[in-house]
Amino acid sequence: MTTDNNSLTPEKVPPIYPVKTKMQVTIIFFVVLGIYLLSMFWTQRQMAGGFSGAIGNMFTVIEKFFPPNTAVISAIWGPMVETIQMAIIATTIAAILTVPLAILAAENITTFRPLYILTRTFLNILRTIPDLVLAVIFVGLFGIGLFPGILALVIFSLGILAKLISETIESVDMNPLEAMRASGGNVFQVIWYALIPQVLPQFTSLVLYVFEINIRASVVLGLVGAGGIGLILNQQLGFYNYPNAMMIIILIFIVVIVIEYISTKIREALL
Amino acid sequence: MIEFKNVGLVYPNGTEGLKNINVTINDGEFVVIVGLSGAGKSTFIRSINRLVTPTSGSLLVDNQDILKYRSSNLRKLRTKTGMVFQSYNLVKRSNVLKNVLAGRLGHTGTLRSIFNAYKKEDIGLAYESLKRVNIEEKIYNRADELSGGQQQRVSIARVLTQQPKYILADEPVASLDPPTSHQVMTYLKKINKEDNITTIVNLHFIDMAMEYADRIIGMRAGEVVFDGPVSEVTESTFEEIYGRSIREDDLRGGADES
Numbered sequence: 001m002t003t004d005n006n007s008l009t010p011e012k013v014p015p016i017y018p019v020k021t022k023m024q025v026t027i028i029f030f031v032v033l034g035i036y037l038l039s040m041f042w043t044q045r046q047m048a049g050g051f052s053g054a055i056g057n058m059f060t061v062i063e064k065f066f067p068p069n070t071a072v073i074s075a076i077w078g079p080m081v082e083t084i085q086m087a088i089i090a091t092t093i094a095a096i097l098t099v100p101l102a103i104l105a106a107e108n109i110t111t112f113r114p115l116y117i118l119t120r121t122f123l124n125i126l127r128t129i130p131d132l133v134l135a136v137i138f139v140g141l142f143g144i145g146l147f148p149g150i151l152a153l154v155i156f157s158l159g160i161l162a163k164l165i166s167e168t169i170e171s172v173d174m175n176p177l178e179a180m181r182a183s184g185g186n187v188f189q190v191i192w193y194a195l196i197p198q199v200l201p202q203f204t205s206l207v208l209y210v211f212e213i214n215i216r217a218s219v220v221l222g223l224v225g226a227g228g229i230g231l232i233l234n235q236q237l238g239f240y241n242y243p244n245a246m247m248i249i250i251l252i253f254i255v256v257i258v259i260e261y262i263s264t265k266i267r268e269a270l271l
Numbered sequence: 272m273i274e275f276k277n278v279g280l281v282y283p284n285g286t287e288g289l290k291n292i293n294v295t296i297n298d299g300e301f302v303v304i305v306g307l308s309g310a311g312k313s314t315f316i317r318s319i320n321r322l323v324t325p326t327s328g329s330l331l332v333d334n335q336d337i338l339k340y341r342s343s344n345l346r347k348l349r350t351k352t353g354m355v356f357q358s359y360n361l362v363k364r365s366n367v368l369k370n371v372l373a374g375r376l377g378h379t380g381t382l383r384s385i386f387n388a389y390k391k392e393d394i395g396l397a398y399e400s401l402k403r404v405n406i407e408e409k410i411y412n413r414a415d416e417l418s419g420g421q422q423q424r425v426s427i428a429r430v431l432t433q434q435p436k437y438i439l440a441d442e443p444v445a446s447l448d449p450p451t452s453h454q455v456m457t458y459l460k461k462i463n464k465e466d467n468i469t470t471i472v473n474l475h476f477i478d479m480a481m482e483y484a485d486r487i488i489g490m491r492a493g494e495v496v497f498d499g500p501v502s503e504v505t506e507s508t509f510e511e512i513y514g515r516s517i518r519e520d521d522l523r524g525g526a527d528e529s
């Protein structure tokens with residue numbers, strides 16, 4: 001059968017991607033590869049002894065950490081709980097503050113464009129500030145302790161949460177909202193009855209996810225003086241008390257794993 | 272009474288949705304609007320509860336020009352005009368009762384509704400409405416557990432709970448099979464007669480229009496090209512409205528199955 005319709009001979013088959021796209025992707029690939037190789041070369045040169053030296057160093061340092069000092073568990077348990085509390089309080093405050101911000105940053109709900117753009121921009125700015133920088137600033141302002149840590153975490157999680165939740169809001173089914181409006185509901189009723197039920201599962205899931213991030217972040221923030229277990233870890237490292245530090249690291253590891261496990265299970269059940 | 276007086280509507284992109292419409296709909300009528308896709312049926316119906324706003328003329332509902340309405344008046348207008356949609360527009364994750372109670376939103380204060388503190392009468396009314404469309408046994412099912420026909424009945428129950436003076440139905444049966452379509456239309460007609468609620472329905476099936484309407488309004492390209500009682504309507508009327516001969520897919524069929 002050699003009809004005209006069937007004449008898709010091999011040379012005539014169009015490529016899946018246009019030739020131009022292929023070229024661009026290839027060029028980008030080699031440029032990125034080049035940057036990798038170059039940066040590897042430079043870091044090697046700046047490291048005394050290169051990679052092999054670094055690995056040898058690692059073993060001597062690691063040896064000093066063992067065996068971990070199990071006797072400190074009772075002493076570090078308090079700061080560990082503080083760290084968890086810091087994450088819980090910060091996540092809760094952020095989850096509450098997120099609601100109005102996420103609604104204002106959702107294009108389908110906030111039809112008044114200037115307000116939408118203002119909120120979006122505000123959230124974008126929030127997200128560009130790293131949590132560590134926030135912690136350093138707040139520790140400088142309020143002194144060492146939990147409060148600056150909580151503040152830094154609230155702002156940090158607000159940036160992520162409000163952005164992700166506003167995107168969830170933008171993908172909801174608008175039909176029920178229209179029905180509520182058509183039956184005389186005001187803005188609050190429309191949001192409460194037609195919008196909230198649609199985003200509640202994702203909302204809860206995202207809040208738990210951010211809580212997981214916050215547990216880890218609050219440890220790191222402690223390192224710069226924002227209270228909790230991170231602060232203790234930093235002190236022990238400063239005193240070269242490596243067995244104590246190792247015990248702290250193991251405890252953090254276990255707590256993080258347990259919390260992530262529970263949170264993942266809850267999130268699975270939700271969606 | 273609903274009176275369109277020289278009503279025109281131009282969408283922001285320049286499309287003329289309605290052109291110089293003059294129509295009066297009396298209380299208690301069951302009006303069916305027919306016309307091809309894009310004729311302006313939805314625009315017509317959605318002007319009445321101001322989901323869209325005509326750009327010229329005046330539109331009187333109970334002798335008041337609703338085109339001048341702002342938020343609180345608008346809420347009152349929408350409270351007395353219930354709406355039924357092609358895609359049911361239920362909150363899928365909420366249960367049937369909560370969906371039906373949403374019909375009371377316009378009558379209920381913000382705080383009361385946010386705390387689910389509906390009046391006893393309202394809940395009773397919601398249950399009565401569900402009974403009227405024979406779906407009361409699904410009261411605690413989630414809306415997305417119901418079939419299309421059942422969802423549309425729930426949405427009719429929602430409108431009933433609203434106790435409106437007018438019901439607007441925009442292609443209420445377009446997503447349903449023939450027997451279910453007839454069932455839904457029968458409920459709408461029954462409510463229209465029993466409660467004397469003025470009902471305006473968009474349909475594009477001419478056999479259904481003929482079966483249920485008291486009066487038919489034909490639209491084409493944003494204009495009303497026919498307006499008269501069903502008794503005056505013949506096949507050639509539809510051919511005029513549609514601007515072409517009648518085809519198989521203009522008919523829903525299945526009238527005797529239900």
Ligand SMILES: Nc1ncnc2c1ncn2[C@@H]1O[C@H](COP(=O)(O)OP(=O)(O)OP(=O)(O)O)[C@@H](O)[C@H]1O
Pocket residue numbers: 282283284286287288306307308309310311312313314315475
């Ligand atoms: N939001 C809008 N913006 C711009 N043009 C619109 C909008 N909504 C409708 N139109 C246009 O207005 C005209 C009438 O649309 P309308 O939805 O009222 O038609 P319809 O008779 O309901 O059609 P269908 O049977 O497809 O629902 C169409 O040309 C449509 O493209």
Ligand SMILES: [Mg+2]
Pocket residue numbers: 312313314441442
């Ligand atoms: Mg339509």
